[in-house]
Amino acid sequence: METPKTYEPQQAEEKWYAHWMEKGYFHSEPDDREAYTVVIPPPNVTGILHMGHMLNNTIQDVLVRRARMQGKNACWVPGTDHASIATEAKVVHKLRAEGIKKSDLTRDEFLAHAFEWKDKHGGIILEQLKKLGASCDWERTSFTMDPEYSESVLNVFIDLYKKGKIYRGLRMVNWDPEALTALSDEEVMHKEVNSKLFHVRYKIAGSDDDWLTIATTRPETILGDSAICIHPEDERYKHLHGKQAIVPIANRTVPIILDEYVEMEFGTGCLKVTPAHDTNDYELGKKHNLETIDILNSNGTINDKGLHYQGQDRFEARKSIEKELYDKGYLVKTEDHINKVGFSERTNAAIEPRLSLQWFVDMKELSAPALENVMNGNINFYPEKLKNTYRHWMENVKDWCISRQLWWGHQIPAWYFGEGMEDFVVAKTREEALKLAIDKSGRNITENELKRDEDVLDTWFSSWLWPISVFNGLTQPNNPEIKYYYPTNDLVTAPEIMFFWVARMIIAGCEYMDDIPFKNVYYTGIVRDKLGRKMSKQLGNSPDPIELIQKYGADGVRMGILISSPAGNDLPFDSSQCEQGRNFTNKLWNAFRLVDSWEVNADLEQPESSVRAIEWFEARFNEELAIINEHFDKFKISEALMATYKLVWTDFCSWYLEMIKPGYQHPIDGKTLARTKLLFADLLKLIHPLCPFIAEELWHLLAERNGEDIIVAEWPHFKPVDNSTLSQFTLAEEVITNIRNIRTKNNIANKVKLELFVKKNGELNTNFDSVIVKMGNLTHLDYTFDKIPNSNSFIVDQNEYYIPFGESIDVEAEKEKLTKELEYSKGFLLSVRRKLENEKFMSSAPEQVVISERKKEADALGTIAILEEKLAGL
């Protein structure tokens, strides 16, 4: 059967993934081997695969597959996150399309819809990961709302509450008027927007025509004003001390207060104070005992305190109130102004600071060990520079608002038995809560009186337990799995969620396992398009990963995405990279076709050139293996990939295979072929973590394996390298390249055999002469004591090489070439001599450096002498 000329990935991918699954290679159970554990950053349960996931999961798979081959018990735990806000928003949206309003449903009815949605769309992304080749232990697939997982979330809430680390409080929080929930500070993105600064005049109470002018970006909140604030030292407004002002439209009289918080330079120096709608104003309100007038409903419309604007959306109200202020002569002027406004990370709605009763985690003490463990290197960050960002956040950590006014998630285990701030208890079940409530209140409370908190917990309050709870480390402390797999080894994630997730996992690990959750954190960059834009659905600039896989093969796409993505760097992605990856798999495929095509003749003696070729490639392989290992160990994945790529393409295909290749339709000797297959197999091992499918495919095509698969083959062991073989080959390579150059420049076809004479001037090892003869397509290589006239010539390592021509050569061209070389050598000599003639250099430089400079000088002198002699002889 004819082997196809190009590699066709689809079949191989399906076949081998099914085979790996069937053999259970991805599944891990604790045993005597060293554990290597990775937990996947759980994607949103209803999400679909995007390029960021591709990058992230390819890296994880590379690490996991290599660890598996290194004989470690590799366990990659997959799973999904319930993604409270995102999923609830999707369900609400879907119901709305069907004409159902969330507010018409009971909590249970809504949750039934949500679970239906989750069952329908959940896990699509995990199926997509399989196409990429992800070797996850699918039997361990976890979900943050699995029953046992949920139990651990509630346990942690209760425990932290008991420790006094969780409290309930009335605070200014970030309110998302679209999702109708509070958000943590981390879920708010600040963006610069072009807005207007409105200068509005307020009449001084009791005066005929005295006014003051404030500047505001949010005139609609005028209705909630409860004071005007000026700087106590502001000379312009000294006459206003102790006076009152009349709020336009509302016609309320409010005090003029003094506080140094006001910047005199900004706007007019007069600040309107609206404690209900601004965090700073709220603080001012508390300090000066001001009234808090909340004029907004939870959905961002004006409420009954907003007079005739009631019912209008806040942005609509801004426009209409601008008009009214103008019409009535209150609006002094408007000017363009750029300010920063917070937007919800999920819904993109403008955040409204809102006073509400929420649950918080006190982060100060909890975060101390988490900071310590990163700064002291117990946990390594790749790239290391992100430690700075981490430290900065941890040192300024604020309390974490964990309650969300949503239904999809873990319902807060708090139970209320009255209206007072303290009329609640925290307990896992209604029964326990009842007991506690009776104790706390001192009266006989009935079960019906007990109302559970309606809110759910922030999603990250469950994901922060991920490395522990996927092994049930909280519900079954010290179980064999948590003891074996925890702490996990490497975490691969995006820097964007360093605070959301990474920092909090470290906190949870230190608090609940008394140990870090992972040893290394690899931060990927952002996948961008060619123009440097972030890939996003809105821009439509993100290729569909599955389509890429269909077009280039999973291995090609994996190569394409890894080829230039050092840790922490953004990845400017272009599908041409996948093309390069695909070309690489094709190169491998054809290398196999070549080797596979050779017939063995047992009587044939092994050519000298093949003996040398094998010696050299073995040394070369090991030299590069050490480098590749080092790259992997330092998480320099793209460099490990590039080293592997060059080892295969340049060293193995372009040099080694050409060196041992028999003439067309000639057989090969058995020894060489057998060695070559072994070397090829070793290369495939290096390739497997990067391109698992083709590696497995060729591994089996190359030899009968008796059920041994490359996925569990042993990663090659480093054997010490004979450096002299490598350096001798480098010189031979240089000779061959020079011969090829002469062919190109003189239009000599490769088929035409040439003769080569060598005039030995210095040290010369002849080990690779047979290789030079073969690769240069020479009739013979002879040594001579004389220059050969009418020759093309070149110098390698101070030895002269001559290729005689039938006809005379171009003397002028030769002269020019030699003169150029001479100039270079002289320039070089000069730079070396500058050092050697410098007394300070000679006295301060280390001996080794001086010796090496002296050698450079001697070499240069030798080369110059040869060149000059050649020039003179022309």
Added chain:
RNA sequence: GGGGGAUUAGCUCAGUUGGUUUAGAGCAUCUGCCUUACAAGCAGAGGGUCACUGGUUCGAAUCCAGUAUUCCCCACCA
């Protein structure tokens, strides 16, 4: 406003504690080849004042200072 990075070939990046020739790789480019493994290929070549200025040093892409450009993170100036 505060903090942290980055700047090396057209593009994407390496470049260990300052000293392996006068700085490397892949891709792209150019030239010549459809040479029976591969044109998704082969052989060869060109391409850089290491952002700028100054300093330290016998010696700087590498260390220091300043400048420019740029990216990221944090932050409540209305």
